[in-house]
Amino acid sequence: MHLPFWLVTAVLAPVLLYQGRRTRRITPRLPDGSGTPGGQYGEGTPERRILVLGESTAASVGVATHDQGLASQLARLIHQHSASTTAWHTFGVNGIRLQALNGALVKAELPPADLVLLSMGVNDATGFTSRNRFRQQLIALRQMLAARYSAPLVLLGVPPMHSFTALPSPLRQVMGWRARQLDDVYARLAHERTGDFIHLRYPLVTDPDLLASDGYHPGLKGYRHIAEALMQEGIDLLH
Numbered sequence: 001m002h003l004p005f006w007l008v009t010a011v012l013a014p015v016l017l018y019q020g021r022r023t024r025r026i027t028p029r030l031p032d033g034s035g036t037p038g039g040q041y042g043e044g045t046p047e048r049r050i051l052v053l054g055e056s057t058a059a060s061v062g063v064a065t066h067d068q069g070l071a072s073q074l075a076r077l078i079h080q081h082s083a084s085t086t087a088w089h090t091f092g093v094n095g096i097r098l099q100a101l102n103g104a105l106v107k108a109e110l111p112p113a114d115l116v117l118l119s120m121g122v123n124d125a126t127g128f129t130s131r132n133r134f135r136q137q138l139i140a141l142r143q144m145l146a147a148r149y150s151a152p153l154v155l156l157g158v159p160p161m162h163s164f165t166a167l168p169s170p171l172r173q174v175m176g177w178r179a180r181q182l183d184d185v186y187a188r189l190a191h192e193r194t195g196d197f198i199h200l201r202y203p204l205v206t207d208p209d210l211l212a213s214d215g216y217h218p219g220l221k222g223y224r225h226i227a228e229a230l231m232q233e234g235i236d237l238l239h
Contacts, residue, residue: 002131002181005177005178005181008174008177009128009174012170012174015170015171016170016171016174019167019168019170019171020126020171022168023166023167023168023171027166027214027215027216028213028214029214030061030062030212030213030214030217031061032056032059032060032061032092032094033059033060033061033063033064033065033066033068033069034064034065034066035065035066035067036066036067037060037066037089037090037091038066038071038087038088038089038090038111039067039072039075039087039088040075040085040086040087040088041075041076041078041079041080041085041086041088042079042083042084042085042086043085044085045085046085046086046087047084047085047086048075048078048082048084048085048086048087048114048115049086049087049088049089049111049112049113049114049115050071050074050075050078050086050087050088050089050113050114050115050117051071051088051089051090051091051110051111051113051115051116051117051149052069052070052071052074052088052089052090052091052092052116052117052118052119053090053091053092053101053105053116053117053118053119053120054091054092054096054101054118054119054120054156055092055093055094055095055096055097055101055119055120055121055122055123056092056094056095056122056217057069057070057092057119057156057217057218057226058070058071058090058091058092058093058119059090059092059093059094060090060092060223061092061094061212061217062211062212062214062217062218062219062220062222062223063212063218063219063220063223066090068220068223069090069223070090070119070218070223070226070227071088071089071090071117072088072090073223073224073226073227074088074117074227074230074231075087075088076227077227077228077231078231081231087111089110089111089113091105091108091110092119095123096123097123097124097127097129098120098124098129098134098137098138098141099129099133099137101120101141102137102140102141102144105141105144105145106144110148113149113151114151115151115154116145116149116151116153116154117153117154117155117156118141118153118154118155118156119156120156120158121157121158121159121179121182121183121186122158122159122161122179124182125158125161125175125178125179125182126175126178128178129182131181131182131184131185134182134185135185135188135189138153138155138185138186138189138197139189139196141153142193142196142197146196152194152195152196152197152198153196153197153198154197154198154199154200155186155189155190155197155198155199155200156200156202156230157183157186157199157200157201157202158179158180158182158183158186158202159179159202159205160176160179160180160202160204161175161176161178161179162175162176162177162179162180163176163204163206164176164216165206165215166214166215166216183202186199187199200230200233201233202226203225203226203229203230205218205222205225205226209221210222210225
């Protein structure tokens with residue numbers, strides 16, 4: 001147990017509950033991206049195949065269509081840099097936590113992929129999923145995916161929620177604290193189990209020009225910004 005975090009959360013509980021309810025009430029709920037959740041850049045049989053799994057980012061919330069979302073943006077950049085035909089597919093559920101995602105993936109028909117990227121953590125942070133449970137769910141997910149994909153699972157860092165200006169203070173700081181704790185779980189797993197996990201930092205998306213109309217999710221420029229940052233950090237992996 002991370003005692004300081006829970007002590008602060010307990011003291012601030014009435015304020016946090018009020019702010020959380022008010023934020024949910026006044027923040028516009030944007031729909032998932034529409035259209036086909038997959039495609040490719042280039043002609044012929046894909047040489048590289050990207051699969052993005054997760055919550056709202058994988059569901060392309062904040063843009064109109066999936067081909068404007070993260071998986072497509074990553075595939076486009078890889079295609080441009082390598083001149084290789086690159087396929088992409090995304091599977092996301094807005095508002096989902098990791099345990100529920102694992103359950104959904106058991107029944108999902110997913111395409112072949114050379115790179116599988118997980119974008120999760122915000123809903124587990126707001127839902128106060130314990131770090132140990134989060135870790136065990138990540139391991140269970142990797143074990144499940146290992147039957148289909150041999151490459152390590154790429155963990156996109158939990159977004160830095162302390163920078164979410166759509167959240168009021170002190171809710172923003174407490175959620176940022178929790179997000180960092182879950183991101184530490186990612187980092188430790190990647191350090192301990194190098195054959196199973198790779199951890200990439202989540203880039204800051206604080207410029208209003210990068211955000212969708214809710215001031216919370218990335219917009220078109222935001223997804224492009226994240227894809228470009230991931231290309232820079234994991235360029236060997238993504239190429």
